[in-house]
Amino acid sequence: xxxxxxxxxxVILVLLQSATRLxxxxxxxxxxxxxxxxxxxxxxxxxxxxxxxxxPCNGSWVGVTCAPFDGNRIIQIDVRGLLRGGGTLPExxxxxxxxxxxxxxxxxxxxxxxxxxxxxxxxxxxxxLDGNAFSGLPHSFFRGMPELHYFxxxxxxxxxEWGLWSDLLSLTELRVxxxxxxxxxxxxxxxxxxxxxFPALAEVSLARNRLTGVVPEKLVSQSIAxxxxxxxxxxxxxxxxxxxxxxxxxxxxDHNHFSGPFPADLSGLYLLSVFSVAHNRLTGVVPPSLARxxxxxxxxxxxxxxxxxxxxxxxxxxxxxxxxxxxxxxxRLDVHGPCDQETSSLLSVAAAFHYPEILAVSWRRDDPCDGxxxxxxxxxxxxxxxxxxxxxxxxxxxxxxxxxxxxxxxLLYLExxxxxxxxxxxxxxxxxxxxxxxxxxxxxxxxxxGTVLSVRHDVLILAxxxxxxxxxxxxxxxxxxxxxxxxLSEATTPFLTFxxxxxxxFGY
Numbered sequence: 001x002x003x004x005x006x007x008x009x010x011v012i013l014v015l016l017q018s019a020t021r022l023x024x025x026x027x028x029x030x031x032x033x034x035x036x037x038x039x040x041x042x043x044x045x046x047x048x049x050x051x052x053x054x055x056p057c058n059g060s061w062v063g064v065t066c067a068p069f070d071g072n073r074i075i076q077i078d079v080r081g082l083l084r085g086g087g088t089l090p091e092x093x094x095x096x097x098x099x100x101x102x103x104x105x106x107x108x109x110x111x112x113x114x115x116x117x118x119x120x121x122x123x124x125x126x127x128x129l130d131g132n133a134f135s136g137l138p139h140s141f142f143r144g145m146p147e148l149h150y151f152x153x154x155x156x157x158x159x160x161e162w163g164l165w166s167d168l169l170s171l172t173e174l175r176v177x178x179x180x181x182x183x184x185x186x187x188x189x190x191x192x193x194x195x196x197x198f199p200a201l202a203e204v205s206l207a208r209n210r211l212t213g214v215v216p217e218k219l220v221s222q223s224i225a226x227x228x229x230x231x232x233x234x235x236x237x238x239x240x241x242x243x244x245x246x247x248x249x250x251x252x253x254d255h256n257h258f259s260g261p262f263p264a265d266l267s268g269l270y271l272l273s274v275f276s277v278a279h280n281r282l283t284g285v286v287p288p289s290l291a292r293x294x295x296x297x298x299x300x301x302x303x304x305x306x307x308x309x310x311x312x313x314x315x316x317x318x319x320x321x322x323x324x325x326x327x328x329x330x331x332r333l334d335v336h337g338p339c340d341q342e343t344s345s346l347l348s349v350a351a352a353f354h355y356p357e358i359l360a361v362s363w364r365r366d367d368p369c370d371g372x373x374x375x376x377x378x379x380x381x382x383x384x385x386x387x388x389x390x391x392x393x394x395x396x397x398x399x400x401x402x403x404x405x406x407x408x409x410x411l412l413y414l415e416x417x418x419x420x421x422x423x424x425x426x427x428x429x430x431x432x433x434x435x436x437x438x439x440x441x442x443x444x445x446x447x448x449x450g451t452v453l454s455v456r457h458d459v460l461i462l463a464x465x466x467x468x469x470x471x472x473x474x475x476x477x478x479x480x481x482x483x484x485x486x487x488l489s490e491a492t493t494p495f496l497t498f499x500x501x502x503x504x505x506f507g508y
Contacts, residue, residue, distance in 0.1 A: 031074045034098035042087035073101035081109040088114035120144040129153045136160040140167045152178040159183040164191035174198045180207040187213035195221050207231050215240045226250040245269050254278040261355045267292040276300040284355035286311040305360035307347055312336050331366035340366050342390050348407035353400045389413040397421035406431045416440040428452050
């Protein structure tokens with residue numbers, strides 16, 4: 001018997017007709033129960049047409065996406081900016097497994113109020129809560145979302161103060177953490193001190209909060225591209241930035257209390273485009289190595305205590321250097337080129353002391369004789385004309401740390417160096433003792449070591465009380481210090497310590 005041939009097109013039509021008679025999968029009861037509470041709580045019934053007695057997966061619920069081949073579970077809720085009437089979020093039923101298949105939840109820019117409920121969403125990848133008026137986060141909030149990649153709660157200023165707690169360490173898949181203007185207090189020790197817990201973290205925004213303390217020295221990341229810590233109360237040095245060198249492109253540290261100098265070499269930040277450290281207490285010079293960061297587009301350093309020459313960067317880089325110069329940073333007003341020779345020498349001296357703030361506050365512009373702390377000047381060449389020269393440096397008892405820089409020796413008219421009563425270490429450079437104008441060197445009561453070779457009878461050296469065991473050895477052919485050979489200009493005498501003046505005048 002011959003078989004009846006069925007045209008392929010007819011088979012397809014029959015299958016399609018059968019498919020249309022298949023029942024549509026209904027939303028999971030667990031999801032449906034929670035979703036039916038949302039319209040009244042959030043105002044979605046009035047604003048979005050969500051009906052509490054209808055199926056959330058029937059296609060009429062704006063912003064709700066379901067997975068028909070996954071039990072018709074809800075996998076996405078995106079109502080950003082659509083619930084501006086306010087409202088609150090009801091608690092999830094963990095035992096019922098409400099929204100347990102949810103991958104993305106975006107409730108941003110909706111002026112939602114009340115506390116954020118505890119979320120037990122094991123599959124959630126993205127959570128956006130920014131731009132609302134939430135009142136608080138539950139303790140251990142992040143433990144219920146182990147797969148979270150993206151989190152944003154920025155611009156929630158009404159949140160009760162909260163900290164970056166240890167439950168954050170459970171977010172091992174975290175890529176983005178945006179929590180600016182979210183009333184966060186405390187320190188960064190747990191979060192940024194344990195970046196090994198976040199191997200893929202690429203973006204951190206914590207601006208405009210109440211964070212204090214230092215940025216952890218353990219902050220080492222091969223993945224962070226954007227770090228915004230601006231407008232907090234953070235302090236300490238910014239040396240940690242070199243730990244981010246291999247990945248950072250956007251670094252904002254402005255409006256804090258960071259202090260101390262820049263890292264000496266910034267050339268390793270080769271991906272850096274935006275660099276803002278304005279409104280801090282940074283001291284010293286902007287390192288020339290910044291010019292070798294070839295991707296730079298914006299640099300902001302104003303309102304610090306910077307010194308030295310105006311940094312030279314390519315014309316393509318926008319900066320606030322002119323504003324910074326007008327306010328006292330740099331030795332020249334938006335003019336490139338080196339500082340005066342004496343200014344440069346004294347800045348080298350300050351560099352060896354780690355650019356202390358007590359000096360940076362007054363060591364501004366390009367004239368050391370214009371009110372610089374501890375600097376005394378006179379008519380060094382005796383000619384009566386031209387600019388005065390530095391004849392005395394008295395930096396005693398200022399709590400200075402570091403070493404004594406040989407740059408002192410380039411101050412050709414310097415008669416007295418008084419560094420007593422600090423915490424200086426290392427040795428006394430031999431070149432200082434060879435300065436023809438030097439008459440007094442007081443380095444007593446520090447932690448210096450080694451031996452000072454006294455080769456001249458007309459130089460008074462005071463070196464007692466050094467915890468490092470500093471010795472003074474006279475190697476002159478004969479004789480000892482004589483007050484008759486010891487002469488200071490009238491301009492320099494007031495800068496000596498009492499002990500130095502006493503010995504200088506009376507010989508004992």
